[in-house]
Amino acid sequence: MSGGVDSSVSAILLQQQGYNVQGVYMRNWDTADERGVCTSEEDYRDVQSVCKALDIPCRRIDFTKQYWNQVFQKTIDDYELGITPNPDVMCNREIKFGALLENCMANTRAGAGQEVWFATGHYARIQRADGAVKLLRGVDRTKDQSYYLSSVDERAYSRVMFPLGHLPKTAVKGLALEHGLESIVKKPESMGICFVGKRTHFADFLSQYINAQPGPAVDPNGKVIGQHRGLFAYTIGQGAHIHHGTDRWFVAGKVTKTNSLICVPGTNHPLLFADRVNARQWIWINGEPLGLSKPGDTLELDGQIRYRQSPLKCTVEKMSDGTFAVQFHTPIRGIAPGQNVVVWDGDWCLGGGVIDNVDNNKDASNEVLT
Structure with a gap:
């Protein structure tokens, strides 16, 4: 209780x-x-x-x-x-x-x-x-x-x-x-991190436990447009709070090796959308489905990458390294590595895994995103 x-x-x-x-x-x-x-x-x-x-x-x-x-x-x-x-x-x-x-x-x-x-x-x-x-x-x-x-x-x-x-x-x-x-x-419904609760300034709360390392905020071509307070304080798809020009900037990616925050102008920029993720630490509640017994096998299911998202049709593929790739039939905005991708067969929840990497809508010229 x-x-x-x-x-x-x-x-x-x-x-x-x-x-x-x-x-x-x-x-x-x-x-x-x-x-x-x-x-x-x-x-x-x-x-x-x-x-x-x-x-x-x-x-x-x-x-x-x-x-x-x-x-x-x-x-x-x-x-x-x-x-x-x-x-x-x-x-x-x-x-x-x-x-x-x-x-x-x-x-x-x-x-x-x-x-x-x-x-x-x-x-x-x-x-x-x-x-x-x-x-x-x-x-x-x-x-x-x-x-x-x-x-x-x-x-x-x-x-x-x-x-x-x-x-x-x-x-x-x-x-x-x-x-x-x-x-x-x-009573208001419980919100925020499980048992920690809702924090008005979540980044400030995290900064009590993380050594913040400010760094450059850059556009997809690598041009510096501002400074970030630490990569931990930003989530893919959210506003970047970067003041550069007349555009409103949103977080599209993070590059830890250069401590760079990738930002794009506009809430519907193509780089904010993706339709394929690879997930590790996968847990199948009732055991691995028979249709995914060997690498290359695929299964058509419903999937979500966040709570309360409407379920979307997707194809789950077993990879040779034991992870699973999930190809959504419709691009999703703001997919963040570390979040959970979960799949259902109708109402039956089969399980899910932790998103390891995301295939963004990027072309070869956007080297900074890698």
């Missing part, structure tokens, strides 16, 4: 279905936000309030060390390399459905004839059929979170339930109000 409406309603639904519900709160971060408020303590008080109202036990587990070592430090390492990681995907694999799931399974006592299950407030569904445990999209496509769950393998999902997967967000809020949880419903 996080102290938010989704996990609170999940507990309510499970209790209504006759389960012996126990609440667990996970503390992963121990510093205050920009207001000087420790949001972790605020959230835990909300969890305790909900558990008291439902008359269920509640305990708190501290994973700040594990989160730092397994998620946050790796996130910082990636930013220092000039790539843009997705710590939420990593957190689900390493912490929520890793360390926390293992802890709950090992330390939860079940009554005679009872089994221990692990439930969260994610908008996704689990399908169990023919010996397989499949991750499916949530029914509410505007809230579907299967993208963030794409790197958790089938073994972890074998004892997992998602009580909200079949509900729209509006119904979840309605249930919360019916049970007197007005204050929980009014």
Whole structure:
């Protein structure tokens, strides 16, 4: 339980279905936000309030060390390399459905004839059929979170339930109000890095952990048009905040060996679009599909490179080095190395990988982009 409406309603639904519900709160971060408020303590008080109202036990587990070592430090390492990681995907694999799931399974006592299950407030569904445990999209496509769950393998999902997967967000809020949880419903939705929260000035937050190295901001031909504050502070596709001429400049690439930030004029510049990525560290939730058994094999699927993006048709190809290439049928704006590309067969989430490189719409004259 996080102290938010989704996990609170999940507990309510499970209790209504006759389960012996126990609440667990996970503390992963121990510093205050920009207001000087420790949001972790605020959230835990909300969890305790909900558990008291439902008359269920509640305990708190501290994973700040594990989160730092397994998620946050790796996130910082990636930013220092000039790539843009997705710590939420990593957190689900390493912490929520890793360390926390293992802890709950090992330390939860079940009554005679009872089994221990692990439930969260994610908008996704689990399908169990023919010996397989499949991750499916949530029914509410505007809230579907299967993208963030794409790197958790089938073994972890074998004892997992998602009580909200079949509900729209509006119904979840309605249930919360019916049970007197007005204050929980009014809370803003969690945003930003998993457990770190939303930071008003994210680059400033990262600069506390990264040694910023300013460098040249250049156009696609290598002409210096300004200075950047450090490659970690910029994401592909976003505004570069470079003042040069009358154009508005956007980030199209990063060159770590020269510490250069590649910028292009205009939000729809061709270099901001790409249709093919290569991904490493690929995880197939239910094992590698039979259609991709050898290098050169291809499979037609739906793919996304970010949360809430509309799924796009794509072709996945197995490469000789064990990575997978994803060719989208439609170019996508602002693909950033380090992000996750995830694929589905209909509603069935098959898995995904970390984007290693991107094929931009560039010609041979644009040597600076390499």
